[in-house]
Amino acid sequence: MRLHHVPVLRDRAVELWAPTSARRVVDATVGRAGHSLALLGRRPDIRLLACDRDPDAVEFVSRRFAGFGRRAACVHGSYGDLLRLIEIWGGGPVDGILLDLGVSSPQIDDPARGFSTRHDGPLDLRFDRSRGVTGAEWLRRATKDELERVLRDFGEVPRPRRVATAILAARERGELETTGQLREAVMPVAGRAGEPPAKSLARVFQALRIAVNGELDELDRLLASLPELLAPGGRIVIVSFHRLEDRRVKNAFREGERACVCPPELPTCACGGDHAWLRTITRRPLTADAGEVAANPRSRSARLRAAERIPDRAGEAPA
Numbered sequence: 108m109r110l111h112h113v114p115v116l117r118d119r120a121v122e123l124w125a126p127t128s129a130r131r132v133v134d135a136t137v138g139r140a141g142h143s144l145a146l147l148g149r150r151p152d153i154r155l156l157a158c159d160r161d162p163d164a165v166e167f168v169s170r171r172f173a174g175f176g177r178r179a180a181c182v183h184g185s186y187g188d189l190l191r192l193i194e195i196w197g198g199g200p201v202d203g204i205l206l207d208l209g210v211s212s213p214q215i216d217d218p219a220r221g222f223s224t225r226h227d228g229p230l231d232l233r234f235d236r237s238r239g240v241t242g243a244e245w246l247r248r249a250t251k252d253e254l255e256r257v258l259r260d261f262g263e264v265p266r267p268r269r270v271a272t273a274i275l276a277a278r279e280r281g282e283l284e285t286t287g288q289l290r291e292a293v294m295p296v297a298g299r300a301g302e303p304p305a306k307s308l309a310r311v312f313q314a315l316r317i318a319v320n321g322e323l324d325e326l327d328r329l330l331a332s333l334p335e336l337l338a339p340g341g342r343i344v345i346v347s348f349h350r351l352e353d354r355r356v357k358n359a360f361r362e363g364e365r366a367c368v369c370p371p372e373l374p375t376c377a378c379g380g381d382h383a384w385l386r387t388i389t390r391r392p393l394t395a396d397a398g399e400v401a402a403n404p405r406s407r408s409a410r411l412r413a414a415e416r417i418p419d420r421a422g423e424a425p426a
């Protein structure tokens with residue numbers, strides 16, 4: 108089992124997240140602290156607050172941060188709640204926020220977490236095992252329509268109706284409590300022709316994980332609170348691994364750049380045309396180069412987008 112997580116796009120993420128003027132930054136998905144430790148090692152002038160939804164990650168990182176004294180702290184919680192979480196720091200706004208979405212290698216490798224398509228274990232799938240419903244519980248309650256939508260929208264699973272039917276048949280037989288049972292249920296129907304089975308299974312597990320953890324809702328909450336979270340000149344850097352996440356980030360940045368917020372039916376602008384509060388730094392998402400992909404195949408689907416709060420309006424939050 109891997110205890111280590113190789114941080115994706117580490118150096119570019121760290122540079123964008125904490126420019127030289129930054130003093131207080133947040134790592135909102137700290138995991139094993141690969142990005143955070145790289146930053147703390149380079150920048151003695153920075154104070155860092157980290158959070159993670161997984162209590163195991165928080166415990167691990169709190170130990171790693173012990174040597175940094177008051178410069179670094181780690182708290183348990185979801186980035187959707189970041190406004191509340193940063194209250195322990197005396198509140199926002201902050202100079203940089205990093206989100207590195209998805210699952211860490213130690214989480215995937217631990218059979219007890221239910222993220223692994225390979226090892227057998229309870230079908231948990233929660234980032235935070237102290238609350239919420241497990242994957243097995245979620246599947247016990249899901250309707251066929253709901254399951255089909257989740258498989259299609261969150262996993263881009265081919266023939267989602269057929270896969271949903273196979274899953275519900277396993278539920279009828281009482282065989283949907285473990286990752287192995289889910290694997291057995293979907294294996295005959297989930298794949299594309301010629302595709303390695305691991306890839307087909309990964310799409311199903313990903314879809315269920317996103318549903319169980321409400322991942323897109325959490326991302327939407329974070330994106331909606333950016334105007335209050337970011338100081339003028341403050342940066343938001345998001346590494347995503349899924350088209351749905353990346354699209355949300357791109358659209359939120361675009362929305363923040365909109366100067367005119369008049370309804371489209373108005374023939375001329377009546378709002379003053381000065382509502383832009385965000386500037387996208389990465390016109391196209393940054394991706395891992397061939398060397399990084401070869402060393403860390405997980406980086407293949409990473410997309411990094413960064414934006415900066417326009418530094419002129421003296422911290423005034425947009426309407």
Ligand SMILES: C[S@@+](CC[C@H](N)C(=O)[O-])C[C@H]1O[C@@H](n2cnc3c(N)ncnc32)[C@H](O)[C@@H]1O
Nearest residue numbers: 114136138139140141142159160161185186207
């Ligand atoms: C890809 S890992 C981050 C790895 C980290 N950058 C590193 O270098 O070690 C993603 C982390 O996000 C956490 N996570 C997932 N959803 C979250 C949420 N809503 N709020 C906070 N953390 C979350 C996971 O528990 C996991 O530890």
